[in-house]
Amino acid sequence: MKQFKTILAFELKNYFKNKIFVGVTVALVLVIAAIMFFPRISTLIKSEESSQEVTKNEIMLIVADSKEHQDLIQETFSNAFLNYDVQSASSLEEAKEKISSFEAQCAFVFNDLTSYTYYVENLSMMDSNTMIADEILKNIYHLDSMTQSGLSLEQAQQILSTPITHEIESLGKDQMMNFFYTYIMIFALYMVILLYGQMVATNVATEKSSRAMEVLITSAKPTAMMFGKVLASCLAGLIQLICVFGSALLFFNLNKSLWGENIIINSIFNMPLDLFIYMILFFILGFLIYAFMFGAIGSTASKLEDINTSVMPLTLLFVAGFLVVMLSMTSGTVDSLLMKICSFIPFTSPMAMFTRIAMSTVPFIEILISIIILIASVFGIGVLSAKIYRVGVLLYGTTPKIGSILKSIWKA
Numbered sequence: 001m002k003q004f005k006t007i008l009a010f011e012l013k014n015y016f017k018n019k020i021f022v023g024v025t026v027a028l029v030l031v032i033a034a035i036m037f038f039p040r041i042s043t044l045i046k047s048e049e050s051s052q053e054v055t056k057n058e059i060m061l062i063v064a065d066s067k068e069h070q071d072l073i074q075e076t077f078s079n080a081f082l083n084y085d086v087q088s089a090s091s092l093e094e095a096k097e098k099i100s101s102f103e104a105q106c107a108f109v110f111n112d113l114t115s116y117t118y119y120v121e122n123l124s125m126m127d128s129n130t131m132i133a134d135e136i137l138k139n140i141y142h143l144d145s146m147t148q149s150g151l152s153l154e155q156a157q158q159i160l161s162t163p164i165t166h167e168i169e170s171l172g173k174d175q176m177m178n179f180f181y182t183y184i185m186i187f188a189l190y191m192v193i194l195l196y197g198q199m200v201a202t203n204v205a206t207e208k209s210s211r212a213m214e215v216l217i218t219s220a221k222p223t224a225m226m227f228g229k230v231l232a233s234c235l236a237g238l239i240q241l242i243c244v245f246g247s248a249l250l251f252f253n254l255n256k257s258l259w260g261e262n263i264i265i266n267s268i269f270n271m272p273l274d275l276f277i278y279m280i281l282f283f284i285l286g287f288l289i290y291a292f293m294f295g296a297i298g299s300t301a302s303k304l305e306d307i308n309t310s311v312m313p314l315t316l317l318f319v320a321g322f323l324v325v326m327l328s329m330t331s332g333t334v335d336s337l338l339m340k341i342c343s344f345i346p347f348t349s350p351m352a353m354f355t356r357i358a359m360s361t362v363p364f365i366e367i368l369i370s371i372i373i374l375i376a377s378v379f380g381i382g383v384l385s386a387k388i389y390r391v392g393v394l395l396y397g398t399t400p401k402i403g404s405i406l407k408s409i410w411k412a
Contacts (some may be wrong), residue, residue, distance in 0.1 A: 007224060007225055025244070033251050037249030099119055126185065199361060227386070282350040282374075317347055321348035
């Protein structure tokens, strides 16, 4: 235990002395602060703009087939296109001339209430004027048809404006509300495992170049060294995430009133307590199982340059599990047979089971079995990785073969 504590403290100290680690943490906190304070900054900018002279809106021209339609369309479009100064044009030629000379931004030329041509000098990718116009003209056409059939304008407007109300009562989980923080947890686990797993493997491979490691590995227990290194990286990652998400929670509460009814932001910061506990549990266990494997693989690399090649199969395994979970999330099929199988495989269960818990109703016995398998796998792989670590570190100079590693582990 004393050896484990010494190694854990030493590795943690190295992380906190690492300028890149500290710099990335500070940068992430600053980015989160900028995002959380965006509504406040945006409000200040808008208030400053409103105090200045308001610029004149762009001109939108209307050319209709009759005076009656011209007045009706111009009035309706003026209420819908608030960013435009909607005006009438006497002819198509006049509208084209004003657009070409940049006196007007665009023009609608109507053959009747169901057919028009939209004129603009340069069509923007974000131009949605025709989509808005189509919806407006549907209502105008329906109103006109009803009045032609003998209904008064008030009766026709009342028919078209009758609201449709509905209620939704979910007996299980609301996938849309839970999607956002489930996505964040899966993506955070993805980034942390790839980043810190690579760091564990690199640190182990780097230590092999030091002859002092030969003395250290014979005096300290390999389990103490491996568990100390991995748990140090886990704690460093958790501290970094606590700094980032803790600052996000603080900044959100400072600007909570300004975010209003934003569904995404509110769902992220209103996570149920039981789901938060599951998230922490699966996050830690998922990180540990991959960190142990990264450490074991790193100890078998003969040179630092071989790390990327050595860890590639493990990285592909993790990415494959990540893609399965993400595709199931986006398609809403989180209870598919594949996801249920992945919920009990230790390499994919941290992501798959948490996703099912967050976005579906999972029997507690399934959750318990998944957690037990995952915990047992963490300890089993941890002990195995420690033995591989001992063999791999001592066999420096050449890449250890799988047969020799297994033979040395069996003798140990």
